[in-house]
Amino acid sequence: MKLLNRKNIQLVVMIGVVLFLFAFTSKRNESRKIEKTDVQFVGENNLLVTTEIVNKMLIDKSKQGKSIDKDKLDLNTLEKTISNHDMIEKSEVFVSIDGTLKAVVTQRTPIARFIDDDTSFYIDSKGDRMPLSKIYAARVPLVSGRLTSENQQEIAALLKILYTDDFLKKNITGMRIENNGDVFLRTRNYDYDILFGKTINMEAKFNNYKAFYQKAVSDSSINYYKKINLKFTQQVVCTK
Incomplete structure (x- = not known):
């Protein structure tokens, strides 16, 4: 019994010491100055x-x-x-x-830059507008045309695909939004315009474009086209 009491007393003392040291350390830590x-x-x-x-x-x-x-x-x-x-x-x-x-x-991550006669701003990865940075200009596609609060999220969804896809990010440099909602895309290395159409079936349209691009490069016909129409998801219509 005495042995048990002694062990209990030792345990209580040890707990007390630990609690004291913890409180002392915490108080001392809180009162330290920011170095x-x-x-x-x-x-x-x-x-x-x-x-x-x-x-x-x-x-x-x-x-x-x-x-x-x-x-x-x-x-x-x-x-x-x-x-x-x-x-x-x-x-x-x-x-x-x-x-x-x-x-x-x-x-924040800018994924495009909108430009018109009156204003210029970035669109970020969440689809929100953000001002230009005073210290760095992001290399992102340039967007012009009819960007409104109604179509901004749809356009942002299209821009996110361009930003996250390595091939598209490297090759697509600009976008023009027509009053009827059609989107035209500009490429880095070629003179043709891409009529993307409305912001629907986007993945299918881009897959069609990649297939066209691969074939046109392989047979050296890509430099002859003036317009690539992706509006129809079942086919790519090319105009020379």
Whole structure:
């Protein structure tokens, strides 16, 4: 019985010591000063926003910058501030054990650039409009014509196919949207226009174009065409 009591007492003491050390360490960790900031960008895309810009948002929003205590930081507010930037999709902000205020940033991905006489903007991978970057111009297809709130998501779905398909991304450089909803595509290396038609049966149309392209290149006839019509999913109509 005495042995059991002794073991119980030792166990209670050990638990107490562990809890004390945990509380002491946590309190000391919270009161540490922020020593530095570190910004990391996710992915391999070219930077549409600089490390300096994100750092400035971190420091300005935390008011005292590097001298602030860790327990006085509002990490949720910092994340919202960074994520609300026009070029940023989302961010994660946290403080590492060594006192570094870190921001892991995912940028928005432009997949096309719309141009007309009055305005110019990107369309991102979610189909939303985003402003041009002041530090980097993305190499994406140029879009012109009738882009409205009604057809924007349909056009964005077409642009996503162009962006994610290696062959199309390499060869298609532009798009024109007619008032009747028909889409024309421009190629990088050839003079013909591609009449894509409406934004329906898109995968089938592109598969037809790839089959035509492969045959026309192999028999050297591709340079003779002026217009490639993909409106009919059962055939490709070519005009010389």
